[in-house]
Amino acid sequence: MIIKLLVDGGEMKPGPSLSQKIGPLGIPLNQVIQKVNQATTDFSGLKVPVELNVDVVTRDFDVKVFSPPVSELLKKELGIEKGSGAQKKVKVANASIEQIISLAKAKSQNLLSKDFKSAVKTIVGTCVSLGVLIENKPAVEIEQEIDEGKYDKEIKEMASSTPHDKKKKLDEYFAKIKKEQDKILQQEQAAKEAAETKAVETPVAKTPEKK
DSSP states (O other), X not given: OEEEEXXXXXOOXXXXXXXXXXXXXXXXXXXXXXXXXXXXXXXXXXXXXXXXXXXXXXXXXXXXXXXXOHHHHHHHHHTOSSOOSSTTTOOOEEEOHHHHHHHHHHHTTTSOOSSHHHHHHHHHHHHHXXXXXXXXXXXXXXXXXXXXXXXXXXXXXXXXXXXXHHHHHHHHHHHXXXXXXXXXXXXXXXXXXXXXXXXXXXXXXXXXXOO
């Protein structure tokens, strides 16, 4: 019997959902948690797909760990907790093409891609959904540039190390972008609060009573 779980790497904890899945099998929950945490300790801070292969007769089980989702690897690589809820307006990080290639190398065996270039584009596609810039540009533009061959050299060489000076410039550019974003968001929030206050203070016009 196969049981699929998505756990916090090295930090799986008991909970109602887990108890519902494991309890009926008669396997000690603490034993499952201990084995899963041991198997996923290298993925600390990430959500990790796990399968339990359970022998319902002997109650023995094996733990199979899969590579974390691309989105989780990206968040760890870029040091962000979550993606943007408004991808077109709010950006959450600025990655180098080398960082994207590095993640493509790590996930290439698990991605349904015809070649490595397609694997790189898959990572870029996840950047689009998370609101991540690449090389100071929206990820959608990078997808087009990959198709045009702009990064063929880096992809062919599987360049996965970002030069220090380049990383510094990318970080400086994003710091400016974030400052502008925060300013706009604060202005929008202030305008929203002002509109709500005005709505509360404005008396509702009474409908004249019919005689």
